[in-house]
Amino acid sequence: MTNQLSAHRITADRFSHVTDWVFDLDNTLYPHHSNLFSQIDVKMTAYVSELLQMERDEARTLQKNLYREYGTTLNGLMERYSIDPDDFLEKVHDIDYSWLDPDPRLGDAIRALPGRKFIFTNGDRGHAERAARQLGVLDHFDDIFDIVAAGLLPKPAAATYDKFVALHRVVGENAVMFEDLARNLAVPKKLGMTTVLVVPNNFEPTFTEIWEQDANEEDDVDFVTDNLADFLETAMKA
Incomplete structure (x- = not known):
């Protein structure tokens, strides 16, 4: 291929x-x-950083580890930290669609x-x-x-x-x-x-x-x- x-x-x-x-x-x-998803990626890192009071680089590393282990960052955060999925989805999709x-x-x-x-x-x-x-x-x-x-x-x-x-x-x-x-x-x-x-x-x-x-x-x-x-x-x- x-x-x-x-x-x-x-x-x-x-x-x-x-x-x-x-x-x-x-x-x-x-x-x-279009790089639209990069906005979501940044929002997810910010969410993890705020949730766990981590520095951004540390939060991004965890975010990617969760993605690899659980399929999505959301799934990993729910499994490990019992977050509210609606809150997560609302915040990470607050982006500029233009x-x-x-x-x-x-x-x-x-x-x-x-x-x-x-x-x-x-x-x-x-x-x-x-x-x-x-x-x-x-x-x-x-x-x-x-x-x-x-x-x-x-x-x-x-x-x-x-x-x-x-x-x-x-x-x-x-x-x-x-x-x-x-x-x-x-x-x-x-x-x-x-x-x-x-x-x-x-x-x-x-x-x-x-x-x-x-x-x-x-x-x-x-x-x-x-x-x-x-x-x-x-x-x-x-």
Whole structure:
């Protein structure tokens, strides 16, 4: 998969059967280079620092350790410190969404997809709605499955995917999932979904740390793209 923008070539039969299109939000629906998530990252560090009366560098180290161990910083803070998740989600998503440029081409591509479209995010619904609205794509989605709907259990936990699939009666073989983290595609792949990894433009490094790369999960990835709108247009033309 390395140095290729498609793990497999898009052919006419690969997406003709798809009835459910499932998109992660952060760094997937909107591009990595927008750097929007960096605002959330800073807010999370500040939250940990204030909660535990730590210096910022110490708080950031703990934040990242919690992320690695528990899947999300929120999950780790709940497990270790019994924080109020609503308070956390409200504070870390108090950000400037004008960093996102509206993307009419992406909106047109999503609207043209046959079947249902979902946002499936480890963030909360409010964040997803604000980001998608700023992009100009919100009205093209049938529903948002957020961390609250998941019972605060984040991807890549299998139980979270099971809840999503059961709620919306998604048949894996008829679905495709788009994600920026390969580890979050492992369960969808096992469920029979087609999987697409969305990477930064030309694989350029961004604010994403090295440990967020998932080289060991490449067998769970069917396709790789650095341009979501272009990929969707190509899939519909194939």
